[in-house]
Amino acid sequence: MSVAVKISESALTASESPSRDQDKPVVSVRSLSVEFPRLSGAPTVAVRDLDLDIRPQEVVGLVGESGAGKTTLARSLLGLPPSPGHITAGRFVFDDKDIFGLSAEGIRQVRGRDISMVVSNPRDELNPLKPVGEQIATVARVHLGLSRREARQRAFDILKAVQIPDPERRMKALPHELSGGMAQRIVIAIALVCSPRFIVSDDATSGLDVTVQAQILQLLKELILKRDSSLLFITRDIGVAAHFCDRTAIMFKGEIMEIGGRDSLFLTPRHPYTIGLMSAFCHNDRLRQVWSTQNEQIEVPAGHGGCPYADRCPNASQTCLDQRPELKQVAEGHYVRCHYEVAR
Ligand SMILES: Nc1ncnc2c1ncn2[C@@H]1O[C@H](COP(=O)(O)OP(=O)(O)OP(=O)(O)O)[C@@H](O)[C@H]1O
Ligand SMILES: [Mg+2]
Known part of the structure; x- marks a missing residue:
């Protein structure tokens, strides 16, 4: 659905869209970790060692099931991790400003304006x-x-x-x-x-009926392009991300498991969790059966230091329990965190 957007001159003047290097990320998150303390035992790590870049005019989707850490990430970028959570490591550089290095007043000024x-x-x-x-x-x-x-x-x-x-x-x-x-x-x-140069939308349209949602998404996108802003679009619906986002990151237990451009990620998903999410949204019972069936071949001990998805993964092996997978590049702009990524 295409919705024409008319913005009067005072709402969008040329000075609000300074020309910038379109390839240089306006948002750059490095090694971000956010934890929630617990009354006893180790804290809950809601976001773990996360890296993310977003370029001007880019819409990046963040998809993951409930509890994946999406809101914790979003609010941390605004300097407001949900209480009692706190940022334990990492940097967030926005438009060449080190946001976590700002004073509370400095962050307040950026929030809402930029x-x-x-x-x-x-x-x-x-x-x-x-x-x-x-x-x-x-x-x-x-x-x-x-x-x-x-x-x-x-x-x-x-x-x-x-x-x-x-x-x-x-x-x-x-x-x-x-x-x-x-x-x-x-x-x-x-x-x-x-x-603002950077907008985070946290599940903002999921409660709306489908046609209104489509209209609002279209509108958001057009405004992002016209204003040279960037958007982090959080949703639990991988189908909406596939339609709407230029790139999408798939998050699970605080980590990005896979990230890629629309075509690469959605035509050739490589992480078993991404495929599991996609199959949950399609009406193919066989696909769903294969990718959402738990692996009963290996015993997954609690607190193992390997892949966070190991206890749900149909492909998990001993290596997945012993070693934490790193994000590795599988195609241009397409990265996957899996020891045994699915072949194309
Ligand atoms: N206020 C809190 N106190 C303690 N732990 C919390 C709190 N908020 C979040 N967490 C922890 O952080 C994890 C991530 O929560 P978060 O709200 O970021 O998930 P989400 O991906 O936004 O989920 P949803 O899709 O349901 O909104 C949760 O699983 C929980 O363990
Ligand atoms: Mg949330």
């Missing part, structure tokens, strides 16, 4: 008592130092850009007066109003 996040529960994010136009304008005023009038104009422009019908009237609406799809657009408008 990096923003869209989440799945818009009604929890919005103030129920304040008109939505005012909520959008406040973000612009705080982060961009605009006057009330300028901020209102900017809020109005962004409401038009996210295709809210009758934006003049909607500026004055309270959140409960909007449909779910419209409330989601308001949250996207808030995330985009400062023209």
Whole structure:
């Protein structure tokens, strides 16, 4: 579905899209680990030694089952790991700035203005008592130092850009007066109003019906391209990632198991977990049977230091319990963390 996006000049001026080296990552995460302490025993490692680069105008999907560590990663990039989690190692360089090296105030300034996040529960994010136009304008005023009038104009422009019908009237609406799809657009408008260079969408469209979801994704993509931003798109639905993302990372127990461009990853998936996820979404019983059947040939002891997927993997062998696999390149831009990656 193609949705035309009209953005007025004040919502998108040339100065908001400075020309940059399109091959140089704007987002560069290196060796990031995030842990949650436990009352007794070793902490839970929710993100482990993770590397990720995202280039300008690129949409990178992050797919994995519940508990994979997607939200922990996303929130850590905003300097807000879910409490009581904390970042134990790693660097996050955004637009040549070492984000984890900034003071709390420094990160607060970046968040919302340069990096923003869209989440799945818009009604929890919005103030129920304040008109939505005012909520959008406040973000612009705080982060961009605009006057009330300028901020209102900017809020109005962004409401038009996210295709809210009758934006003049909607500026004055309270959140409960909007449909779910419209409330989601308001949250996207808030995330985009400062023209951030990096947006993280955490499962933001999964609660919407399919046509609204398709429209909003299309809109997000067009805005990302026009504003020269980058998007990390988190979803549990590998099918949505296949349609929408330029590259996709498959995450399991805090690690990226496979990452690649759309064609390479989805036409020739190489990790058994990726294939398992794909088969779960297709109606091929034989495929599902092969790739979701547990391997009963080996005994997998708890706390082994090998592959995190070993206890679920139909191909696991003793090597998988003894050695942690590294990410290795299997094609251009396509990497897999598996001792016995699936042949093409
Ligand atoms: N507040 C918390 N306290 C303790 N442990 C947590 C907390 N939040 C997350 N974790 C741990 O971190 C792991 C990753 O959680 P996270 O919420 O990042 O997963 P997710 O991939 O976003 O899952 P979902 O798809 O359900 O949103 C969990 O399995 C859990 O062990
Ligand atoms: Mg989550």
